[in-house]
Amino acid sequence: MACILIADDERYLRTILCQTLERLGHQVREATNGEETIALVYQEPIDLLIIDILMPYKDGIETILELRKSRPSLKIIAISGGGRCEPEGYLETAKSSGADRTLTKPFSKNEIVKAVEELLGQEQVSPCSHAGETSHRADS
Numbered sequence: 001m002a003c004i005l006i007a008d009d010e011r012y013l014r015t016i017l018c019q020t021l022e023r024l025g026h027q028v029r030e031a032t033n034g035e036e037t038i039a040l041v042y043q044e045p046i047d048l049l050i051i052d053i054l055m056p057y058k059d060g061i062e063t064i065l066e067l068r069k070s071r072p073s074l075k076i077i078a079i080s081g082g083g084r085c086e087p088e089g090y091l092e093t094a095k096s097s098g099a100d101r102t103l104t105k106p107f108s109k110n111e112i113v114k115a116v117e118e119l120l121g122q123e124q125v126s127p128c129s130h131a132g133e134t135s136h137r138a139d140s
Contacts, residue, residue: 034058
């Protein structure tokens, strides 16, 4: 199965997404901001990134733009519940910055599973480099 990185500063959402994706057989890593996300992508063979737009230190848009330059084949799902404006505005920017899919928070487990399955398809995927671990934070 795939190695998926979930980047979101909301612990509860990361936990739910980790549990959902691990039940499907994926290995999951976690990051709480854009800086951690970039560090993990450079350290491990990440197949899919699920990234929130509004995060501290480096937001999702900046992170997507940076990763698109060095990892153009990385599959990316951008998620947002909005902030000062409607989430659709952030998600349109994420899409134009390189996200493959976007989802508005709150989304259902079925919606995220469908998006993950569509993006990963039948591609060959690499296991995360820390086999045996169920999750890994960049700052641990």
